[in-house]
Amino acid sequence: MPELDLERLFAEMGQREKADKLERYRRLNALAKPGQILLAGSSLMEQFPIHELLQDAGVSLPVYNRGVGGFVTQEFQAALDVCVLQLRPSHIFLNIGTNDMNGPDYTLEGLLARYEAIVREILEKLPGVKITLLAYYPLCESRMREDPHMAEVLRYRNNRTIAQANQGVEALARRLGLSFANCNQYLVDSTGGLKEEYTIEGMHIYGDGYAMVLKALLPLLQAAAAQM
Numbered sequence: 001m002p003e004l005d006l007e008r009l010f011a012e013m014g015q016r017e018k019a020d021k022l023e024r025y026r027r028l029n030a031l032a033k034p035g036q037i038l039l040a041g042s043s044l045m046e047q048f049p050i051h052e053l054l055q056d057a058g059v060s061l062p063v064y065n066r067g068v069g070g071f072v073t074q075e076f077q078a079a080l081d082v083c084v085l086q087l088r089p090s091h092i093f094l095n096i097g098t099n100d101m102n103g104p105d106y107t108l109e110g111l112l113a114r115y116e117a118i119v120r121e122i123l124e125k126l127p128g129v130k131i132t133l134l135a136y137y138p139l140c141e142s143r144m145r146e147d148p149h150m151a152e153v154l155r156y157r158n159n160r161t162i163a164q165a166n167q168g169v170e171a172l173a174r175r176l177g178l179s180f181a182n183c184n185q186y187l188v189d190s191t192g193g194l195k196e197e198y199t200i201e202g203m204h205i206y207g208d209g210y211a212m213v214l215k216a217l218l219p220l221l222q223a224a225a226a227q228m
Contacts, residue, residue: 014070017069017070018068018069018070018071018075021068021069022068022079022082022083025066025083026082026086029082029086029087030086032064032086032087033062034087034088034089035088035089035090035228036062036063036064036087036089036090036228037062037063037064037089037091037092037093037221037224037225037228038063038064038065038066038084038087038089038091038092038093039063039064039065039066039067039092039093039095040065040066040067040076040083040084040092040093040094040095041067041071041076041094041095041096041134042067042068042069042071042072042076042095042096042097042098042099043067043068043069043070043071043099043204044067044095044098044137044204044205045065045066045067045095045096046065046067046068046069047067047069047204047205047210048065048067048210048213049207049210050063050065050210050214051063051065052207053210053211053214054214056211057214057218059218059222061221061222061225062225062228063221064087064089066082066083066084066087068083070099071096071099072097072099072100073096073097073100073111073114073115073118074114076096076118077114077117077118077121080118080121080122084122084126085122085125085126088126089126089129090128090129090130090224090227090228091129091130091131091224091227091228092122092129092131092132093132093134093181093217093220093221093224094118094119094131094132094133094134095133095134095135095136096115096118097111097114097115097136097165097169098136098137098157098162100114101156101157101161101165102153102156102157103156104155104156106157106161108164108165108168111165111168112168112169112172115133115169115172116172116176119131119133119172119176119178120176123176130179130224130227131178131179132173132178132179132180132181132220132224133169133170133172133173133178133179133180133181134180134181134182134183135166135169135170135180135181135182135183135184136162136165136166136169137162137184137187137194137205137213138159138162138184138187138188138192138193138194139154139157139158139159139162139193139194139199139202139203140193140194140195140196140198140199140203141158141159141193141202142193142196142202143196143199143202144201144202144203145202146202147201147202150201150202150203153203159193163192166182170182181216181217181220182216183213183216183217183220184213184216185216186212186213186215186216187205187209187212187213194209195209197209198212
C-alpha cells in the first residue's frame with residue numbers, strides 16, 4: 001500500500017474548500033443588489049462576523065462579505081469576478097495579502113505589485129467604485145510561538161513584516177488616489193501586537209476582537225453608505 005502523502009491531501013482539500021466557497025458566492029451574487037458595500041479578502045475578512053456585529057449594534061447597513069480563507073493575492077485576482085465584480089459594489093473595503101507573507105519567497109515589492117494589479121483591474125472594470133485598503137492586523141507573537149507551525153510562520157510573517165507592509169499599502173493607496181484605513185487601534189497592546197485576549201492562535205481573531213475592529217470601521221461604513 002503506497003504511503004499517504006498528507007501534505008498533498010490537505011492541499012487538495014484546501015483547494016476544494018476554496019472552490020466550494022466560490023461556487024456558493026457565485027450563486028449568492030445572482031441574488032445580490034448592486035451598488036452596496038463590499039468587504040473582501042482572505043480568512044481574516046471571511047471570519048469577520050460583520051452582519052451579527054452590526055445587528056448587535058442596532059445598525060442596518062447594506063454590506064456583503066466575500067472573504068475566502070487561505071487566499072493569496074494571485075488566487076484573489078483569479079477569483080475577482082466572483083469576489084468583487086459580479087456584485088458591482090459602490091464601495092470596497094479590501095484586506096488581501098497576509099497569506100503572501102507566510103514563506104521564504106515573500107517580498108514586499110512582489111506583494112505590492114500584485115496588490116496594485118488587483119486594484120487597477122477593479123478600477124478598470126468598475127468605473128466610479130470607491131476603494132479603501134485596510135491595514136493588515138497585527139499578530140500575537142507570544143501565542144504563535146507556542147505552536148510549532150505558527151512559530152515557523154513567524155520567521156516570515158511577524159509584526160515587523162506587517163508594519164512594513166502596512167506602510168507600503170498606505171503608500172500604494174495614496175499613489176492610486178484611494179483611501180487607506182488602519183482599524184487596529186483597539187486591538188493592540190502596549191507593544192503594538194495583537195492583544196492575547198482577542199486571538200485564537202496568535203493570528204486569527206475572536207468575535208469580541210472583531211467588535212473592536214468594527215468600533216473603528218463603523219464610521220467609515222456609515223460614510224460609505226451615505227454616499228450611495
